[in-house]
Amino acid sequence: MKLIVTGGAGFIGSNFVHHVIEHTDHHVTVLDKLTYAGNLASLDGLPDDRFTFVKGDIADAALVDELVAGADAVVHYAAESHNDNSLDDPKPFLDTNIIGTYTLLEAVRRHSVRFHHISTDEVYGDLELDDPNRFTEATPYNPSSPYSSTKAGSDLLVRAWVRSFGVQATISNCSNNYGPYQHVEKFIPRQITNVLRGERPKLYGAGLNVRDWIHADDHSSAVLTILDKGAIGETYLIGADGEKNNKDVVELILEQLGQPADAYDHVNDRPGHDLRYAIDSTKLRTELGWQPRYTDFTAGLAATIDWYRDNEAWWAPQKDATEARYAAQGQ
Numbered sequence: 001m002k003l004i005v006t007g008g009a010g011f012i013g014s015n016f017v018h019h020v021i022e023h024t025d026h027h028v029t030v031l032d033k034l035t036y037a038g039n040l041a042s043l044d045g046l047p048d049d050r051f052t053f054v055k056g057d058i059a060d061a062a063l064v065d066e067l068v069a070g071a072d073a074v075v076h077y078a079a080e081s082h083n084d085n086s087l088d089d090p091k092p093f094l095d096t097n098i099i100g101t102y103t104l105l106e107a108v109r110r111h112s113v114r115f116h117h118i119s120t121d122e123v124y125g126d127l128e129l130d131d132p133n134r135f136t137e138a139t140p141y142n143p144s145s146p147y148s149s150t151k152a153g154s155d156l157l158v159r160a161w162v163r164s165f166g167v168q169a170t171i172s173n174c175s176n177n178y179g180p181y182q183h184v185e186k187f188i189p190r191q192i193t194n195v196l197r198g199e200r201p202k203l204y205g206a207g208l209n210v211r212d213w214i215h216a217d218d219h220s221s222a223v224l225t226i227l228d229k230g231a232i233g234e235t236y237l238i239g240a241d242g243e244k245n246n247k248d249v250v251e252l253i254l255e256q257l258g259q260p261a262d263a264y265d266h267v268n269d270r271p272g273h274d275l276r277y278a279i280d281s282t283k284l285r286t287e288l289g290w291q292p293r294y295t296d297f298t299a300g301l302a303a304t305i306d307w308y309r310d311n312e313a314w315w316a317p318q319k320d321a322t323e324a325r326y327a328a329q330g331q
């Protein structure tokens, strides 16, 4: 297959591109605008005959049309993805997450090309810490931030284009990813790189917020499974039963890097900070037979720490500017 991967120079998109090149015969064309979050170095080492990079905006209708016309499928990762940035300036989130997704949908509609839309469990809002329930495909949408509301809007556009125009699309909503190539603004890389630089990790508020962690490589294998076997029009939740609160994650990182577990600082909590996310991925596991490979979060985290230790040249250029931005926000 000829795949277009939007946002393939970002964190999860680049992990997916490496996964596809390693595990399939597909050809991949990455379409990426290279915002501050995109990094061509994340795609180093890919074979020239299997991979093409196109710099461009998913909201550029002419460019998107030309690329989609020659493709068998589009896997859509490109997004403005950082909650904190969406609180500061929501407009780019509307431009990319809503208008960009609309532009892609119109192109796959015109050319009858298969579409897979990548989304997040944040569209469901949050759960109480002691709620026995987890999110399922039937949970009502209840997004909290400009980021999650634009992702929710893009999911609904995909559903409408399936129903109204017969677009051949599937959707996945995944929990929080960790792994290599994640920008240092995000929680886990920020804490790891702080400790690697001899600085103290920063914990939002009391750190009791719970996230359901999945390794990015497991997210990639799930997306390939859905692309291969998913039923058109269906939504699949992707998760690996990795619930952990932020305080425990910081303590684990400190421990694994040989520091006292309490050597971190508390910083201002994020406004509207979601309490807990938790995914029930039974549908994906039972209907499509998918299983995660990284079932031990501690081992996956250790491998991720090793990657950041070995790849300082990849993250160091972004670290100072990222910390300056956080400092200005009191975080």
Ligand SMILES: NC(=O)c1ccc[n+]([C@@H]2O[C@H](COP(=O)([O-])OP(=O)(O)OC[C@H]3O[C@@H](n4cnc5c(N)ncnc54)[C@H](O)[C@@H]3O)[C@@H](O)[C@H]2O)c1
Residues within 6 Å of the ligand: 006, 007, 008, 009, 010, 011, 012, 013, 031, 032, 033, 034, 035, 036, 037, 038, 039, 056, 057, 058, 059, 076, 077, 078, 079, 080, 081, 082, 095, 096, 100, 118, 119, 120, 121, 151, 173, 174, 175, 176, 177, 178, 183
């Ligand atoms: N990070 C997570 O834990 C997580 C969890 C579930 C779902 N998701 C979803 O996965 C996708 C990827 O997330 P990520 O964490 O890798 O994000 P990221 O910010 O690391 O990467 C986004 C990529 O999209 C590109 N991009 C942004 N705007 C663009 C535009 N207008 N045109 C073309 N390219 C553009 C950026 O340059 C970057 O390479 C997003 O759709 C996000 O909502 C992320």
